[in-house]
Amino acid sequence: MEEKKVIILDLTDCKYLRELHERIRVAFDFPGWYGANISAFDDLMSTECDADELIIKGYSTLSDELKKYFLKLIVILDKVVEERKYYNSLYNHINLFSYRIES
Numbered sequence: 618m619e620e621k622k623v624i625i626l627d628l629t630d631c632k633y634l635r636e637l638h639e640r641i642r643v644a645f646d647f648p649g650w651y652g653a654n655i656s657a658f659d660d661l662m663s664t665e666c667d668a669d670e671l672i673i674k675g676y677s678t679l680s681d682e683l684k685k686y687f688l689k690l691i692v693i694l695d696k697v698v699e700e701r702k703y704y705n706s707l708y709n710h711i712n713l714f715s716y717r718i719e720s
Contacts, residue, residue, distance in 0.1 A: 621669040622667060623670045623671075623672060624644050624668045625674060626644040626645075626673050627674045627675050628640060628675035628687075629675030632683075634683065641658065645661070645665070662693055662697050663697070663700070668714065669712050669713065670715050671715070671716035673718045676719075677720045694716050698713075698715060
């Protein structure tokens with residue numbers, strides 16, 4: 618049995634949008650050309666993310682503005698969860714995906 622791939626995205630004390638996307642790029646090991654925007658996140662979550670689980674830490678330390686922005690990323694994460702469920706039902710080799718916010 619293969620070990621689950623878990624990504625930890627630590628947003629503790631993240632102050633700026635660019636910094637948020639840089640933390641995403643590093644945590645997910647996205648390529649350097651990652652566009653640092655919602656569309657790029659959506660694209661790479663669908664094509665480059667091989668994680669089974671995402672743990673988000675430090676959410677409570679984000680400013681209200683960054684929290685609102687991050688909610689748009691949560692919509693994408695929810696979409697990935699549903700897509701993986703669907704494709705797993707068709708092809709057993711597709712791993713499920715889940716995420717949780719710890720703070």
